[in-house]
């Protein structure tokens with residue numbers, strides 16, 4: 001039984017640590033998504049010519065740039081959803097180990 | 105003699121007014137020159153891609169833009185020099201009229 005208690009404690013520690021890392025990853029992906037949103041907004045606001053490099057920005061060129069950025073942000077959203085799924089899985093396992101804990 | 109006094113006074117007024125307008129024009133041209141300098145500096149600092157529209161800015165494109173802007177600023181400098189010349193001419197005429205003034 002001592003073996004089982006030790007394993008259970010270890011499992012709880014590991015799962016908690018994994019959840020911590022996952023939270024960091026979620027934060028990173030969210031920041032990358034926000035960064036992309038800013039770039040998209042900045043480019044959407046461009047009309048006629050770019051105020052910085054002064055070159056004319058044709059509508060089709062602008063749409064191409066936005067298309068790529070929107071694809072990137074879709075990838076970030078998919079990444080985030082995957083992390084949420086993993087988090088749910090970890091929470092399930094953690095709940096299980098914590099239910100076992102008082103029985104040992 | 106009264107006619108001459110009146111003409112002299114009128115001439116001094118006109119020349120002073122012309123000098124005023126010329127000063128305004130000088131100010132305008134100087135501001136346009138400063139504006140161009142800012143645009144030139146901003147574009148000179150661009151490397152690789154434009155941070156705003158995110159498009160790559162090739163060296164030769166950048167040089168073309170700068171060449172046009174530098175030509176524009178050269179025109180402003182020429183304009184300014186012409187205004188300085190006009191101002192010197194007005195000052196000469198004004199000096200003459202003021203020298204006449206006490207003799208009338």
Ligand SMILES: [Zn+2]
Pocket residue numbers: 050051052053054055154155156157158159
């Ligand atoms: Zn640009």
